[in-house]
Structures are given as C-alpha cells and as structure tokens.
Amino acid sequence: MDILIKKAKLQEGQELKDIAIKDGKIVAIENHIDADAARVIEANGKVLIPGLVESHIHLDKALIADRLPNKSGTLQEALSVTAQLKPTFTKEDIIDRAERTLEMLIMNGTTNIRTHSEFDPSQGMTGFEVVMGLKEKYKDLVDMQVVAFPQEGILKAPGTEEMMYQAMEMGADVVGGIPYNDTPWDKHIDLVFEIAKKYNKPIDFHQDFKDDADGITIEYVCDKTIAEGYVGRVSVGHLTALGALPKERLEPIIKKMAEAQISVMSLPATDLHLGGRHDEYNVRRTLTPVRALRDGGVNMCIGTNNIRNPFTPYGTGDVIQTAMLAIPTAHLGGAADLPTVLPMITTNPAKALGLDDYGIEVGKKANLVLLDTESVTNAVIDLPTRLFVIKSGKVTVETTKTVKINR
Numbered sequence: 001m002d003i004l005i006k007k008a009k010l011q012e013g014q015e016l017k018d019i020a021i022k023d024g025k026i027v028a029i030e031n032h033i034d035a036d037a038a039r040v041i042e043a044n045g046k047v048l049i050p051g052l053v054e055s056h057i058h059l060d061k062a063l064i065a066d067r068l069p070n071k072s073g074t075l076q077e078a079l080s081v082t083a084q085l086k087p088t089f090t091k092e093d094i095i096d097r098a099e100r101t102l103e104m105l106i107m108n109g110t111t112n113i114r115t116h117s118e119f120d121p122s123q124g125m126t127g128f129e130v131v132m133g134l135k136e137k138y139k140d141l142v143d144m145q146v147v148a149f150p151q152e153g154i155l156k157a158p159g160t161e162e163m164m165y166q167a168m169e170m171g172a173d174v175v176g177g178i179p180y181n182d183t184p185w186d187k188h189i190d191l192v193f194e195i196a197k198k199y200n201k202p203i204d205f206h207q208d209f210k211d212d213a214d215g216i217t218i219e220y221v222c223d224k225t226i227a228e229g230y231v232g233r234v235s236v237g238h239l240t241a242l243g244a245l246p247k248e249r250l251e252p253i254i255k256k257m258a259e260a261q262i263s264v265m266s267l268p269a270t271d272l273h274l275g276g277r278h279d280e281y282n283v284r285r286t287l288t289p290v291r292a293l294r295d296g297g298v299n300m301c302i303g304t305n306n307i308r309n310p311f312t313p314y315g316t317g318d319v320i321q322t323a324m325l326a327i328p329t330a331h332l333g334g335a336a337d338l339p340t341v342l343p344m345i346t347t348n349p350a351k352a353l354g355l356d357d358y359g360i361e362v363g364k365k366a367n368l369v370l371l372d373t374e375s376v377t378n379a380v381i382d383l384p385t386r387l388f389v390i391k392s393g394k395v396t397v398e399t400t401k402t403v404k405i406n407r
Contacts, residue, residue, distance in 0.1 A: 001027070002393055004037035005370070008048035010360055012376045016045055021366040024393035029362055039395065041388055045374050049342065050359050051111025051367035051391065052319050055349035056204075056237045056265040056303030058149075059098040059115045059134070060127035061086070063308050070310035075209065075274045078310040079181070083152065086123040094130045101307055102134065104317025106141050107397055109386040111367040113142055114204065114353055116149035116176055119167065121159040128167055141396050143367075145353060147204050148172035153182030154191060161191065168199045175199070178206040179217045189221060193228050202354065207236035211275055211286050213244040218262075219253060225260040232261035235352050237303065239264055239288040240271050250289065254296035263352035264298055266290050266344075267305035268326045270312045290330040294340060301349040302326050302341075319345045323380045333381075341380050366393040372401060 003021040010017050010029075018033040019026060061082060068085055070077045105113065117131040128148070135144040148167035154160045154177075168175070177192035179185040189205075196203045208216045218239065225234045242250060257264075266288050275286020294300045302323045307315035315322075323345050327333045332341050350358040357365040372385040389397035 001035050001037035003039045003041065003366070003390065003395070004033060004035060005041045005043055005048065005368075007045055008043035008370065009045055009374060009376060010048055016043075019048065019360070019368075021390070021393045024366055026360065026362055026364050026366050029360070041370065043370055046387065047371045047373050047376050047379050047384070048360065049369050049371060049379065050346050050350070051369055051389070052109045052345055053112045053301075053349035053353065053355070053358075054105055054110045054304055054319050055114050055235075055301045055352055056267060056305055057105075057113060057115050058118075058306050058309075059101050060089075060094050060117050060131055061309050062101040062306065063097040065308045065310065065313040068310070070313070072277065073274065074277045075311075078274060081310040083122075086118075086120070086127075089123060089127060091126050091130055094127050095134070098130060098134055101317060102138055102142065104307070106138075106389070107386070108316070108318040108320070109369040109389050109397070110317070110319060111142055111369075111389070111391050112145075112350065112353060112355060112358070114145040114147060114174065116147040116204070116206075118149045118151040119160075119163050120150065120152040120157050121163075122152075125163065125166065125170075128170070128172075132171060140394070141391055145173040146171075147174040147176040149176035149178070149206075151178060151181070153178065154188055155182055155184070164191075164195055168195060168201070172201070174202050174204050176204050176206070179221075180206070180209055185217050186220060189217065189224060193224055193230065196230070197228065202233040202235070203230065204235045204237065207239050208241035209238035209271075210241050211244060211278070211284060213241045213249075216241045218242070219256060222253075222256040222260040222262060225262065233354075234260065235263040235265060237265040237305070238267055238271060240275060240286050242288050242293075243284070243286060250292060251296070254293055254298060257293070258297035262298065263301060263348070264288060264293055265301045265303040265349070265352070266326060266330070267303050268329055269315060269322055270305040272325070272329060273312055285329055287326075287330055290326065290332065291337065299348050299351055300344055301352055302344040303349070320380055320383060324383060327381065338381070339377055342376070367391055
C-alpha cells in the first residue's frame with residue numbers, strides 16, 4: 001500500500017476504520033487492515049472526510065479589495081468597481097493573486113474547485129487564459145473545473161458571444177451565465193443552453209441575485225432545463241431573491257427546481273455582505289432559503305464566491321468557515337439540521353460538479369481530509385484543523401498542531 005490510515009472515524013456511532021490507498025485509489029476499508037504501507041497515518045479516532053469541494057469561486061478577481069474599495073457595500077458598486085479594475089489586470093498580477101488564493105484553498109483541505117473565470121471585450125481573455133494554465137499547473141494538488149463566465153453580460157457587451165465560443169474551444173469545462181446582468185434575459189439564457197448543447201457541457205448560472213423577487217428568472221431556467229434534456233446538469237449560484245417569496249409562491253418553484261434537478265450554491269459570505277443594504281430596519285438576511293430548498297429535494301451546496309474583493313472584503317479560503325457562517329444565518333444549527341451542513345461542502349457539491357469518483361468508498365479517488373475532531377456531527381462547528389490532506393493518494397498538506405496552556 002502507498003498509504004494506510006489507521007482507526008479513522010467515518011460515521012458517528014460506527015466502529016473506527018482502516019483505509020488502504022494504492023495508486024491514487026481507495027483499495028480497502030476494513031475494521032482492521034494488516035498490511036505494509038509506505039506511509040502509515042495514525043488517525044486515533046479523528047474524523048476522516050472526503051476532500052472539501054469549493055463549488056463556486058472567482059480566482060481571477062480575488063485579493064483586490066484594497067485597490068478600489070466598495071464604499072457602499074452594494075452589489076451595484078461591487079460590479080462597477082470591479083469593471084473599472086479589470087482592464088488594469090496584467091497576466092502576472094492575475095497569476096500572483098490566483099496562486100495565493102489557490103494555496104489558501106489547498107491548505108484548508110479543498111481538493112476540488114469550480115472557478116468562474118470571466119472575460120469581456122475590455123479585458124480580453126487574459127484572466128481566462130491564466131486560470132486555464134493554473135488548472136494544469138496545480139492538477140496534482142487540486143482538481144479544477146473552469147466556467148466560461150460573461151460577468152458583464154453577453155448581448156449587451158458586443159463581442160462577448162464570440163468570446164464564449166472561444167473559451168469553450170480553449171477547454172472550458174462549464175458554460176456560465178448571468179441573466180440578471182444582461183438584456184433581454186431570456187435570450188441570454190437561451191444562448192447559454194445553445195452553447196452548452198453544442199459542446200455537451202454543464203451549465204452554471206449566477207441567478208436572481210437581489211433582495212426582492214420581482215423579475216426572477218429561475219422558473220424559466222427550470223423549464224428550459226427540462227425541455228432541453230439538461231436535467232441534473234444545471235447549477236445556480238446566489239438565488240437570493242427566493243428569500244423574498246411567501247411560502248405559497250416559493251413551494252411551486254422549489255418543486256419545479258427539484259424536478260429539473262437544479263443544484264444551488266448558497267454563497268453566504270458574499271450574500272450577507274451585499275444584501276439588504278437599502279433596508280433601514282429589520283434588515284434581511286438576503287440568503288437563498290436553504291432549509292426550504294433542502295427539504296424540497298433540491299441539492300444544496302455552500303460556496304465561498306469571492307475572497308477579499310469588492311464583493312466580499314474578507315475570507316481565508318476555508319469553506320468550513322463559510323459553512324459555519326451559514327449555520328446561524330440560515331438556521332441550520334438545530335439537532336436535525338446540523339448533520340446536513342457537512343454534506344453541503346462535500347458530497348452535495350460533488351454531485352453538482354458531476355464527480356463520479358468522489359467519496360470514501362473502495363475504488364474511488366483517494367481525496368481525503370483528516371480533521372482534528374472526533375465528532376462527525378460537530379465537524380463544521382469545531383472549525384477543526386486539517387491535520388492531513390490527501391489528493392489522489394498523495395499527502396499534499398500536513399499540519400503539526402502544538403498547544404500548551406501555562407498555568
């Protein structure tokens with residue numbers, strides 16, 4: 001064996017397991033494995049989880065918060081500020097910031113990433129080209145899916161449609177869209193589906209990102225998903241407008257989303273920061289209704305979105321910390337709710353990203369994280385140190401933790 005992990009906790013109330021890894025795969029999971037291994041990791045009852053999945057992030061515009069601040073804290077100013085900054089991004093600048101962000105994610109146990117990489121006529125394809133290069137450069141540390149993302153719209157920004165096709169020819173993994181920042185929105189959605197079908201790629205929309213529910217387009221996306229045979233291949237991020245809907249209006253939409261098997265990436269660090277800025281009292285949480293979507297059969301995920309830029313002026317690249325933020329703000333701290341949070345940053349986004357080789361099962365890729373906690377239930381709220389990160393059967397991160405209390 002290449003690696004043998006001894007006495008790891010996989011599930012609450014289950015006997016501790018040994019996990020054997022060879023040639024990048026999990027080859028055995030038993031109560032006790034007696035075999036030689038090049039590396040033995042003594043888990044001693046610590047929790048072992050599959051690698052964390054960062055399902056929605058923007059590497060190319062991370063770490064720019066100090067360049068031109070978003071003084072109002074609104075989405076409108078975040079879009080404006082970023083649009084002003086993007087033409088100033090050089091290749092070297094994007095590489096530097098994206099690599100620093102990637103290393104933050106990797107050190108925190110992320111083994112799979114879906115990153116939205118944008119382009120438009122004002123900045124060209126530089127950022128997209130950089131991210132595609134980093135996908136290859138970092139493949140031994142993290143698996144990346146790159147979304148071709150038209151942040152400034154497609155139809156209202158002449159030349160972007162051609163760039164969408166160019167990005168797909170360059171190897172983009174996912175077709176992105178942003179209906180609320182384009183006009184007409186229905187033609188935007190139609191075009192995204194047209195491109196996706198041409199290249200047989202999944203779709204990921206920035207969807208209905210606003211405080212109120214007027215003019216939402218998620219129902220059109222659901223109908224289009226079903227009509228085009230794309231059930232289970234469409235994800236949406238933000239979707240905050242659903243939080244403004246009464247139950248009788250929300251429930252039919254959730255039912256339609258479940259039928260279309262739309263995955264939802266809630267992005268609490270960004271949505272809480274930008275949302276409700278015009279509320280003078282009783283300020284709204286401005287999150288998508290996570291519990292209602294989850295209970296309605298929608299595949300719910302939690303993602304980071306942005307790190308230290310005009311959309312989100314903070315962040316450490318730790319998706320467990322982001323999930324912790326979602327617990328109080330989305331009312332996920334109850335005894336029945338808490339166990340559903342860890343899957344929102346592991347198995348649920350793995351499903352959304354179509355990761356067939358994901359999970360702690362024999363034959364699956366050995367992407368694993370050993371947490372410094374002995375409770376699966378509390379694996380998020382403990383904010384545990386990532387003791388070991390294993391990517392494709394190789395130890396990529398080790399953390400030595402020494403704590404001393406002087407009395």
